[in-house]
Amino acid sequence: xxxxxxxxxxxxxxxxxxxxxxxxxxxxxxxxxxxxxxxxxxxxxxxxxxxxxxxxxxxxxxxxxxxxxxxxxxxxxxxxxxxxxxxxxxxxxxxxxxxxxxxxxxxxxxxxxxxxxxx
Amino acid sequence: xxxxxxxxxxxxxxxxxxxxxxxxxxxxxxxxxxxxxxxxxxxxxxxxxxxxxxxxxxxxxxxxxxxxxxxxxxxxxxxxxxxxxxxxxxxxxxxxxxxxxxxxxxxxxxxxxxxxxxxxxxxxxxxxxxxxxxxxxxxxxxxxxxxxxxxxxxxxxxxxxxxxxxx
Numbered sequence: 001x002x003x004x005x006x007x008x009x010x011x012x013x014x015x016x017x018x019x020x021x022x023x024x025x026x027x028x029x030x031x032x033x034x035x036x037x038x039x040x041x042x043x044x045x046x047x048x049x050x051x052x053x054x055x056x057x058x059x060x061x062x063x064x065x066x067x068x069x070x071x072x073x074x075x076x077x078x079x080x081x082x083x084x085x086x087x088x089x090x091x092x093x094x095x096x097x098x099x100x101x102x103x104x105x106x107x108x109x110x111x112x113x114x115x116x117x118x119x
Numbered sequence: 120x121x122x123x124x125x126x127x128x129x130x131x132x133x134x135x136x137x138x139x140x141x142x143x144x145x146x147x148x149x150x151x152x153x154x155x156x157x158x159x160x161x162x163x164x165x166x167x168x169x170x171x172x173x174x175x176x177x178x179x180x181x182x183x184x185x186x187x188x189x190x191x192x193x194x195x196x197x198x199x200x201x202x203x204x205x206x207x208x209x210x211x212x213x214x215x216x217x218x219x220x221x222x223x224x225x226x227x228x229x230x231x232x233x234x235x236x237x238x239x240x241x242x243x244x245x246x247x248x249x250x251x252x253x254x255x256x257x258x259x260x261x262x263x264x265x266x267x268x269x270x271x272x273x274x275x276x277x278x279x280x281x282x283x284x285x286x
Contacts, residue, residue, distance in 0.1 A: 002179060002195075002252050005266035006281050007163040011273050015283045016229075020134040024122070027159035035134055037215035041284050042232070045223035055232040055282065057127065059242065062280050063171050067123050068162045074128025081132060083218035088140040090147045102148025109191070117189035119260065 003028045014058045017041045024070065031070045032058045036077045037087065043075055050075065121162070141213075157258055167279065174279035176237075177246035178229050179269060181254050181285045182207035182221070193253040195265025197272040200247055203230060212254060212286050227286050246276045254285070 003013040007029050014030040015023055018038050023031050034041060034054060043050035054073060061071050077083065090098065112118060138156055167174070184198050186208025207228065209221040225231050233245045250269045255261050273281060 001157055001258065001261045002266040002269055003281070003283050004159065004163050005262075005270050006273060007165050009270050009274065010165055011270075011278055011281055012165050012167045013281045013283060015285065017283075017285050019137045019285070021136055021138050022156060025138065026157040027162045029162055029164055033134070035130065035132065037218035038137075039209075039214035039216070039219040039221055039286060040223075040226035041286065042226050042229055045220060045226045048225065048231070051225050051229070052232040052235060055229045056236060056241065058282055059171055059176070059236070059280065061125075062167055065123070066166070068121060068164065069123045069125060072124070072126040072128070072130050076128075076131075077218075079218060083215055084132065084135050086217055087135065087215045088144040090143060095147060098144070098147040099149055102145075102150060105148065106150075112189055112191050118191040119194055 001026065012062050014062050016054055016058050020070075027068075029068050030058075030061050030065050032061060032073055033070060034073045034075045036075055037083045044078060155258075169279065171242050171280075172240055173243045175244045175246050175277055176233055176242050176280045176282065177249055177273060177276065177278045178233065178282045178284060179250040179252055180207070180228055180283075181212065181252060182209050182227055183211070183253070184208075184251050193251075195250065195252040195261075195268050197248045197250050197269065200230065200245065200249055203228075203249070209286060214286050221286070227284055229282055229284060233282075242280075246273075246278050248272060248276055250281075 006013050015028055016032045018034050018036055018041050020033050042054045190211050236242050237245050252265045
């Protein structure tokens with residue numbers, strides 16, 4: 001939404017991220033998708049050359065694209081592919097923990113609101 | 120949505136369906152209203168009017184520069200690049216805490232990468248301020264407050280390109 005606001009006011013934007021379906025749905029002008037776990041959109045931790053390459057690729061996209069474009073980056077996660085299944089996995093081992101976490105989340109949210117800690 | 124698709128390296132795996140996963144996850148936590156993701160019909164478009172080497176570039180992040188502000192009170196804002204914290208607060212955001220970590224700031228903040236690209240003459244300059252936009256449950260806070268504030272700051276700083284890096 002922020003990208004759309006800037007783009008409408010003459011600032012070219014590009015997103016670098018790892019959540020393809022979310023960005024695709026929102027409708028942004030340019031997106032470099034790194035297909036790795038959420039948390040390190042620019043590349044593996046401490047892989048400076050890789051992170052720099054992501055930024056350079058995104059800038060190139062801004063320079064070259066002539067219409068809304070999604071570019072799939074070449075990064076591959078070094079730790080294997082299990083993260084794709086494991087992230088936000090729900091099964092019998094964590095169902096009760098999640099239910100309790102939800103209760104705590106709502107309680108904490110209410111507490112913050114009651115304390116006036118809400119914009 | 121009308122996109123052109125390009126690939127640098129090929130996609131061996133199907134991208135994770137985060138919208139679907141998030142919906143099920145919150146259902147399992149007992150939330151009765153599913154989060155409604157932004158869904159827009161048209162895509163705004165601004166063609167860059169000068170070469171990269173003449174462009175002033177900024178970046179916008181969702182990692183939190185001032186973690187002392189309570190989560191629900193955080194607002195979008197602009198911060199001096201030369202006062203950037205060594206570490207941003209990330210623990211309250213949704214990311215894959217099992218598969219990775221955020222101890223390397225540069226894996227989600229493109230400051231050093233941009234400074235190098237400026238030194239090498241790929242871009243003109245890195246803007247003196249970067250920007251923070253909180254991941255908000257309320258789309259209207261982003262639309263009516265955070266995004267316009269960042270837009271005004273970018274216009275004041277004569278930014279040509281903004282790189283957005285959501286965690």
